[in-house]
Amino acid sequence: MIVERPKASSPIEGSPPLPVDASDRRMRLMRWGLTLLVAVGAVVAIFSDALRGGGAPYLYQRIQTFVTIFLGIFIEAVPFLIAGSIVSGLIAVFVDQAAIDRYLPKAALPAALVGGGMGMVFPVCECGVVPVVRRLYEKGLPLSIGVAFLLAAPVVNPIVILSTYSAFGWGPVFVGRIVFSFLIAAVVGFLFGRARPEAVLRPAVCQLHHDASHPVHSHDHSHHLPNAPVGLRLRQAFNLAGDDFFDMARYLILGSMLAAGMQTLVPQSTLLAIGQGSVISVLAMQALAFVLSVCSTVDAFLALAFAGTFTTGSVLAFLVFGPMVDIKSSLMFLGVFQRRIVVYLITLPMLLSLLMGVWWNLNVRW
Amino acid sequence: MRAIFTVNSQSRIGSFDLTVFGVVSVILVTLGVVIWRGDRIGLQVVAVTPADGSSGVSTRSQIRVVFDRPLAQEAASAQLALDPPVEMAVRVDGSQLIFTPKALQPDTLYTAQLEDGVRSATGHALRTPHVWRFTTGRLQALFTRSVEGKEQLFVVPVSVETRDADAQPRQLTYSAGSVWDFAVSPVDARIAFAALTESGGSHLWILAPGGQPALLLDCGDDFCSSPSWSNDGELLLFSRRSAGDYAAAAVSPPRLSIMHVASGERAPVFRDSQKLGFEARWSSDNRWITYLSPDFIGIGVYNLESGEERFYPTQAGEAAPWQPGQMRFVMNQERMLGDRSAVHLFLVDPIADERINLSGEEAMVEDGAPAWSPDGEWLAFRRNITEGPNATLTKQLWLMRSDGSEARPLTMDPDIDHGPPTWSPDGRYLLFHKFPIKGPDIVISVWVMEVAGGKQWQVVSPGQFPLWLP
Numbered sequence: 001m002i003v004e005r006p007k008a009s010s011p012i013e014g015s016p017p018l019p020v021d022a023s024d025r026r027m028r029l030m031r032w033g034l035t036l037l038v039a040v041g042a043v044v045a046i047f048s049d050a051l052r053g054g055g056a057p058y059l060y061q062r063i064q065t066f067v068t069i070f071l072g073i074f075i076e077a078v079p080f081l082i083a084g085s086i087v088s089g090l091i092a093v094f095v096d097q098a099a100i101d102r103y104l105p106k107a108a109l110p111a112a113l114v115g116g117g118m119g120m121v122f123p124v125c126e127c128g129v130v131p132v133v134r135r136l137y138e139k140g141l142p143l144s145i146g147v148a149f150l151l152a153a154p155v156v157n158p159i160v161i162l163s164t165y166s167a168f169g170w171g172p173v174f175v176g177r178i179v180f181s182f183l184i185a186a187v188v189g190f191l192f193g194r195a196r197p198e199a200v201l202r203p204a205v206c207q208l209h210h211d212a213s214h215p216v217h218s219h220d221h222s223h224h225l226p227n228a229p230v231g232l233r234l235r236q237a238f239n240l241a242g243d244d245f246f247d248m249a250r251y252l253i254l255g256s257m258l259a260a261g262m263q264t265l266v267p268q269s270t271l272l273a274i275g276q277g278s279v280i281s282v283l284a285m286q287a288l289a290f291v292l293s294v295c296s297t298v299d300a301f302l303a304l305a306f307a308g309t310f311t312t313g314s315v316l317a318f319l320v321f322g323p324m325v326d327i328k329s330s331l332m333f334l335g336v337f338q339r340r341i342v343v344y345l346i347t348l349p350m351l352l353s354l355l356m357g358v359w360w361n362l363n364v365r366w
Numbered sequence: 367m368r369a370i371f372t373v374n375s376q377s378r379i380g381s382f383d384l385t386v387f388g389v390v391s392v393i394l395v396t397l398g399v400v401i402w403r404g405d406r407i408g409l410q411v412v413a414v415t416p417a418d419g420s421s422g423v424s425t426r427s428q429i430r431v432v433f434d435r436p437l438a439q440e441a442a443s444a445q446l447a448l449d450p451p452v453e454m455a456v457r458v459d460g461s462q463l464i465f466t467p468k469a470l471q472p473d474t475l476y477t478a479q480l481e482d483g484v485r486s487a488t489g490h491a492l493r494t495p496h497v498w499r500f501t502t503g504r505l506q507a508l509f510t511r512s513v514e515g516k517e518q519l520f521v522v523p524v525s526v527e528t529r530d531a532d533a534q535p536r537q538l539t540y541s542a543g544s545v546w547d548f549a550v551s552p553v554d555a556r557i558a559f560a561a562l563t564e565s566g567g568s569h570l571w572i573l574a575p576g577g578q579p580a581l582l583l584d585c586g587d588d589f590c591s592s593p594s595w596s597n598d599g600e601l602l603l604f605s606r607r608s609a610g611d612y613a614a615a616a617v618s619p620p621r622l623s624i625m626h627v628a629s630g631e632r633a634p635v636f637r638d639s640q641k642l643g644f645e646a647r648w649s650s651d652n653r654w655i656t657y658l659s660p661d662f663i664g665i666g667v668y669n670l671e672s673g674e675e676r677f678y679p680t681q682a683g684e685a686a687p688w689q690p691g692q693m694r695f696v697m698n699q700e701r702m703l704g705d706r707s708a709v710h711l712f713l714v715d716p717i718a719d720e721r722i723n724l725s726g727e728e729a730m731v732e733d734g735a736p737a738w739s740p741d742g743e744w745l746a747f748r749r750n751i752t753e754g755p756n757a758t759l760t761k762q763l764w765l766m767r768s769d770g771s772e773a774r775p776l777t778m779d780p781d782i783d784h785g786p787p788t789w790s791p792d793g794r795y796l797l798f799h800k801f802p803i804k805g806p807d808i809v810i811s812v813w814v815m816e817v818a819g820g821k822q823w824q825v826v827s828p829g830q831f832p833l834w835l836p
Contacts, residue, residue: 191389195382277489279401311488344386351393359400361488365407365434 062264070260076295077127077252077328082245084128088135089241093233097139108144108193115148116186119157125296126154126323127252130332131244137205137336143197148189150333151349154296154323155181164319167300172312176360177300177319184320184352191348200341202334251335255328259293262327281314282357286350289322296323312364317357324349408493409486410434412461414478418498422575424555424836425472425502425791428598429454429465435486436461445481450474461486464598469740469792472505472836503575503836505790507797508557509812509829510545513537517544519559519573521835522826524814526795535826539579543568546591548833553599555836558582558627560591560604570604572627575836583625583632589617592645596652602627603635603655605644619660620644624670637673645685649693654716656686656695665697667716676716682709684734689768690742693717696724698734709733711747713768724770730754734761735786739793743768746776746787746796746817760803763787763796765817776820785810790834794818799830 105111124132133141133150154160156178168174198206228236285306294302303318325346333342415430416423429446442458446465453468463484470476477499484492505524510517522535539545543562550557557573570583570590582602583590587609594603605620622643625632635643635655643657643666652670659666664679665686678697686697694715701708709732710725724745725733730753737746745768748761760783766773776796777784785799796815802808811827825832 191385192382194385196380199380199382278405281488340383347390348386348393351390351397355393355397355400358397362400362404363406365410 066260066264069263070256073256073259073293073328074253076298077256077293078249080125080127080295080297081131081248081252082241084124084131085241085245085248086238087122087124087128088131088244089237089239091132091135091139092240093237095136095139100136100139100141104142104145106142108190111142111144111193112148112186112189115145115150115189116152116182117156118145118149119153119155122149122153123157123159124153125157125160126326126329127248127295127332129153130329130336131248134205134336135240135244137197137201142193143195143200144189144193146189147192147345148185150185151188151324151345152182152185155320156185160296160300160323163297164300167304168307172364173303173307173316173319176316180316180320180353180356181323184349184356185324187352188345188348200337202336202338205336248332248335251332252328255293255326255331258331259291259327262291278311278313278361279358281311282317282354282361285310285314285318285357286321286354289318290326292322293326293328294322299323311357311361313357313360313362316360317353320356321349321353324353405490405493407490409484409490411480411492411496414496414498416500419500421501422503422836423470423500424553424575425470425505426550426552426555426836427467427470427502428553429467429478431463431465431480431496433461433463433484433486433492435488435490437463438485438487438489441484441486444484447479447481449477449479452476470502471792472502475499475501503555506835507812507814507825507829507832508538508548508550508835509535509799509826509832510548511535511829516541517546519545519548519557520826520829522812522829524795524797524825526814526816533826535829538573539571541571541579547593549593549595550833550835551595551599552597556599556627557835558593558595558602558604560593563587567609570602570625582627583630591620594646594648596648597650598652600627601625601652603646603648603657605646622646622657635668635670647685647687647695649688649695650691651693654688654693656688656697658683658685665695665714667695667714676719678712678714678721682734686714687736687738689713690738690740692742696736696738696745698736703728703730706730706753708752711736711745711770713770722770724766726770726773732761733764737787737789737796738768739789740791741793744793744817746789748784748786749775760784760801763798763815776815776817777822785830785832788833797825797832797834799832801830 105114122132129150133146137146161178164174164177192200289299292302299322300319303315306318307315330342330346333345337345410433411431412434413432416427437458437460439458441463442456444456444463446454446456446463448454448467450471452470454465456463456465463480477497480492480496482492482495505526506521507524508519508521511520518541519538520535521538523533525533539559539561541561542564546560546562546568548557548559555575559571559573560568561571562568565587567585567587568589568591569581569585570593571579572582573579585606589607589609590604592605596602602625604623604625606623607617607620609617619642621639621641622635623632624635635646642660646655646657648655655668655670657666657668659677662677662679663681664677667676667678669675678699680697680699682698682700684698686695688695694713696711696713698709698711701710708730710723710729711733713722713724714720725731731749731751733747733749735748738744739746744765746763746765749764750759750761751757758780760780762778763776763784764773765776781802781804783801783803785801787796787798789796794817796817797812798815799810799812801810809828810830812825812829812832813822814825815822
């Protein structure tokens, strides 16, 4: 009864095969060329710094910094990814997709609002939420709920609410973080209510989402085994959790390396140095949140260090935008969504939290 | 970007993408409107010191403006205008602007106006000028007088216009033991003083203007003394001698401690707990101190931040005050001129390690108790000439420039020993006591002298060791 996940390259049923022509080859070449250019640029930057800053010892120091930051991010995120993968496996096996159909709203607005609050049921951070969302989509979860859940859950969950309260206490930052995270996630989720799954999800995820949403389909990809013994179901759940973990871990590793590379090349102090003023401070803190890729369960304590010197709006933007989108989670989104959708999922929360932060700075006294 | 949007035929730009573009446009327009409307809250003044409408303000007062958020460093260029005009230095401290006037005039109504445009670290600006008024207090002399065998602090108004010698002094302390020594805060006229206890120890007390003495530090049986205020009035250096286990008289040598007056937190000054010191004086930037070092028998110079130190030998045993606004201090040191000894004043630059003899290389004099004028240009000091026709047994008051030039006597009365001089905040008057050495009635009295004209008049009698208030 164990069903293999369709390969990522398998086409959506009914859709024509992808044309592999000269134009596509050119695009692929361009992509590789761009990647190579960025890599060479990074290496040149590191080496030129090394030449200016004292040669091999300096280079060794930079590499050590990179490794330390990478390990810091990765080790911090892995437990949450494991937890998210386990939840994902349990959902796959124990959650009946009929229940999703029955209990979750399909209209965009209520769906977005429900999605925004689902973190209270599934307390996961931005690393753990991605496999959970992917699994729920495979169970036929409406797009709106999934997107709202994806963006809101890293903040609107009991653990992060508690950690934010511990850091900031009851006040505008605490309330603002929860309210604005929920609102922004709901707005973006509502917007995705207008999208078709095949235009948003990766083909493999979309295939299963389509099957779950249309049960008349000829064969069953569901992992839900209501009549199997519990032991077998748990084994199945952990098998799927392992698959999910390794599937997502490659994005996590890549994202962590990218974040570590950015922090090595662009020191935190550089971002902070430009970070004054009502607008620039928000942009700087958003950039910092994106680059640092700190887990949402602990980022409130980091933000507390900026509270005295940075604008309240920018600290809020750090706390709202960071958990929704950062380097590593952006790459993990690629395991669920198509590339341009990932761009939307970065851009929309970024702009909305920028608007929130700037408005707060210019209109709210605190 | 084009590659992102043309990955395959399923993901070509459709209605959803157009919706996203529309929403992004709306967000950008809204953002533009929010930025165009600009700052709707601005920077707010939370409090000012001296407060609006306050009177009896110390002429040494700093003027503080407290804002609702931390200031940008550029706020140090803020313009505060006082009417009547006064020169001021300004610095930023967190969410405060601190102006240090050169010299406020006593008994004067000041109108302060802080110009708009002061910016916070977060870019918020003060949108309208902030105006307030305060009145400085009359000049007063703080001095000690014996009451039933115990020295107590008194204050008496000093009228430089009428030169009224009949003003009635007011007793400030009713200590069970004598007031041992005292110091006035440079910024707000709070008085820190050490008073003996019945057990032979000495506690530190503080007296705010118009208030009652409050215990600042209960030293138990220990002997706390020689308080010295930092220039911002926030820290206090003092020396402490620990009482022996057997008798109050058997106290240890003095060690320097530092106290944050507002919180009461204190700590030893030196990392080495065995290092001794007393009679400390602060440099203008509050980073360096001078102190008397019994270990080394001389003046110690110590950087409170770095721990860097220097020593200059002397057996004169007098404190070494720093020149206002400069990294130099003045100290006295005994010298042998042939078979006779003299005590000369030296201007010392501890950074450059340079010393200038201010008294003159061959001068047969004993100089001491140097006091800097508020602008750091002049030194008033005590001198007795030990040889020649002008030799006296008593100390006379002298004046000279900070480089030792233009030295001239202010008093020349061999029958009177003159006490340590102190400058009025505006640098126009000196306050000191006179100790007649010939009877029949030997009474120490407090006097004021106009520096420019040399006129002097008695303020109160009896009284000694006067300091200016407010």
